[in-house]
Amino acid sequence: MIDWGNLARRPCSWLAEESSAGVILSTRIRLARNLTGRFFPQHAPRNERRGLLQEILDKTQSLEMFEGGHRLALQALEPLQRQLLGERQLVSQELVESPEERGVVVSGDERLSFMINEEDHVRMQAIRPGVDLDGAWRAVDALDDDLDGRLDFAFSSTLGFLTSCPTNVGTGMRASVQAHLPAVVLNKDLERLIEDLRSKRLAIRGFYGEGSAAFGNFFQVSNGTTLGVREAEILERLDAAARELADWEERARQALLSRARSLLEDKVWRSFGILRHARVLGAPETLNHASLLRLGVSLDFLKIPLRTLDEILLCAQPAHAQLLGGADGGTEVDARRAAMVREKLQHVER
Amino acid sequence: MIDWGNLARRPCSWLAEESSAGVILSTRIRLARNLTGRFFPQHAPRNERRGLLQEILDKTQSLEMFEGGHRLALQALEPLQRQLLGERQLVSQELVESPEERGVVVSGDERLSFMINEEDHVRMQAIRPGVDLDGAWRAVDALDDDLDGRLDFAFSSTLGFLTSCPTNVGTGMRASVQAHLPAVVLNKDLERLIEDLRSKRLAIRGFYGEGSAAFGNFFQVSNGTTLGVREAEILERLDAAARELADWEERARQALLSRARSLLEDKVWRSFGILRHARVLGAPETLNHASLLRLGVSLDFLKIPLRTLDEILLCAQPAHAQLLGGADGGTEVDARRAAMVREKLQHVER
Numbered sequence A, B: 001m002i003d004w005g006n007l008a009r010r011p012c013s014w015l016a017e018e019s020s021a022g023v024i025l026s027t028r029i030r031l032a033r034n035l036t037g038r039f040f041p042q043h044a045p046r047n048e049r050r051g052l053l054q055e056i057l058d059k060t061q062s063l064e065m066f067e068g069g070h071r072l073a074l075q076a077l078e079p080l081q082r083q084l085l086g087e088r089q090l091v092s093q094e095l096v097e098s099p100e101e102r103g104v105v106v107s108g109d110e111r112l113s114f115m116i117n118e119e120d121h122v123r124m125q126a127i128r129p130g131v132d133l134d135g136a137w138r139a140v141d142a143l144d145d146d147l148d149g150r151l152d153f154a155f156s157s158t159l160g161f162l163t164s165c166p167t168n169v170g171t172g173m174r175a176s177v178q179a180h181l182p183a184v185v186l187n188k189d190l191e192r193l194i195e196d197l198r199s200k201r202l203a204i205r206g207f208y209g210e211g212s213a214a215f216g217n218f219f220q221v222s223n224g225t226t227l228g229v230r231e232a233e234i235l236e237r238l239d240a241a242a243r244e245l246a247d248w249e250e251r252a253r254q255a256l257l258s259r260a261r262s263l264l265e266d267k268v269w270r271s272f273g274i275l276r277h278a279r280v281l282g283a284p285e286t287l288n289h290a291s292l293l294r295l296g297v298s299l300d301f302l303k304i305p306l307r308t309l310d311e312i313l314l315c316a317q318p319a320h321a322q323l324l325g326g327a328d329g330g331t332e333v334d335a336r337r338a339a340m341v342r343e344k345l346q347h348v349e350r
Helices: A004-009 A046-059 A079-087 A093-097 A133-150 A182-186 A190-199 A231-277 A283-298 A306-315 A318-324 A333-345 B004-009 B046-059 B079-087 B093-097 B133-150 B182-186 B190-199 B231-277 B283-298 B306-315 B318-324 B333-345
Strands: A024-033 A070-073 A103-106 A112-116 A122-129 A173-180 A202-206 A218-223 B024-033 B070-073 B103-106 B112-116 B122-129 B173-180 B202-206 B218-223
Touching: A004 A079, A004 A318, A024 A133, A024 A231, A046 A070, A046 A103, A046 A112, A079 A093, A079 A318, A112 A133, A122 A133, A133 A173, A133 A231, A173 A231, A182 A190, A182 A231, A182 A283, A190 A202, A190 A231, A202 A231, A218 A231, A231 A283, A231 A333, A231 B231, A283 A306, A283 A333, A306 A318, A306 A333, A318 A333, B004 B079, B004 B318, B024 B133, B024 B231, B046 B070, B046 B103, B046 B112, B079 B093, B079 B318, B112 B133, B122 B133, B133 B173, B133 B231, B173 B231, B182 B190, B182 B231, B182 B283, B190 B202, B190 B231, B202 B231, B218 B231, B231 B283, B231 B333, B283 B306, B283 B333, B306 B318, B306 B333, B318 B333
Parallel strands: none
Antiparallel strands: A024 A122, A024 A173, A070 A103, A103 A112, A112 A122, A173 A218, A202 A218, B024 B122, B024 B173, B070 B103, B103 B112, B112 B122, B173 B218, B202 B218
């Protein structure tokens, strides 16, 4: 049994420790795999999907790396609990919204996991704090080897791994870095950055607030198609991208400082004042203020552990704030979120 | 010589001490008088106005009650210095903008003053903290007696004192109270209140931000025409009005509390967060946040001496903030205002 209130309060272990925190929040590698001789999930009859979920859960039960973690059939969870898993980057929005015959297996530290019956039969992922493509790759590769010994993955000697969507055929790999780019956004450099990334066949999208708006100026940058590209090449490309993203952000920060230092400082301190004292806080507003504080800390305007801000960014999300509940379960969620944020910022050295 | 920077930093002595502060900030009584056998100022040739200014300054030089105060020909002042006097309620906007052949005499504690060559030859005023119509009346009446002995005031046995504008003929008296009505405004009761006041022949206008917008929800409520009304009657009417204004505000506060307590509390704390931490603050914004804090203190949401907030309201005004200058004269005025506000709120017990 999961203690959801406790989980909602607990920072992810892949949040960076102070030393490594910065523009790149985390690195993630995902591998898509399918079982030989079966329909892809969206073409499989419900019966077959149900059987497959059970089969995969059974065959992976003894995996050592998931001891102390969770093995979950999503259908058995409340919508809010699924959403919490989504906010912690453990399941996709697809699984949050359509849990039927789908599952997720998560390691105790949440750094390693795999979804069952998403777009593909198995989607593994490894997350690491900061820029760590090697570490994430080694972890997900080891999991891939382990699973391959238990499940028969579909592989073509000419195409590579077969996947439901043609863009994933080949390595079935998507590597991404989660970048915090507040100065790029404030300095109106985002469009130029997106063009630059596109020319390098890299994709960018919002990190918090999936898809549409990039709340808090967090972005996820990943490789595009994987067919005809080797794993090592993808890792190298993302590693270079991570360095470039940091450079873009740094240049934008310098431009902002030389052009509008005092207005920027004011903006940051107002965000601090609001987060430190507000009694009612919505999620998008909180993410945006915390994002500005993260920038302010990097610019030495004020002293708050980045780790504290990253915890706020995680726990201010809708399902997290809702599940914080506990003793004051009757309070409105926006009031509960504000109380959580105030508490985290209470002892901040200014 | 006036030390303007010092004056800009000094609270007015008519700001209420903690004990008496509340809905009614201050009481003011003004008397309009003209000298016999002269043109009213706006009809007098420039020469005559100049002579009159000098004559009145000369004849009132030995008045004891103005010892330690200021005797100023407005033409000799910088525009910013005149504006400061306006913000301290010592001269009208008319005198700030058109200083030619005009003057003001102010007592050391700024509670008693008279303008020369405004709409009338002499306009005396007495200000007192809180509701104090008797005190203000005794002070201005004593000044009136003193001046009448030195200047020959135009008086008609049928009409009373003659004034430039017919609405002032009779007593030449305007009594007003300065009321802080944030809940009335938030609760959208202002229109009903204005109607109620009108039916009692009372006028209401913005206090800060003269005329148009009522920044900070401060209002000035005064008697209308004075012809055919005795002084005592005006004082009684205003005294009743002060009590009613306090009732209106109290009712609106209770309505807000029962309807939207947590949102109101949030609004107040956000205002505190912004004033306590912002690095750049405009005047209207500061007045509005300080107004909300004043409401929050009255509702026991937070503890700040009302006196501190009233000082902020006074010193955040444009000329005050500009003249705060001093050592950091190079800083932008909005940054200087923010620094002043932060300093005043620094040691506030929360």
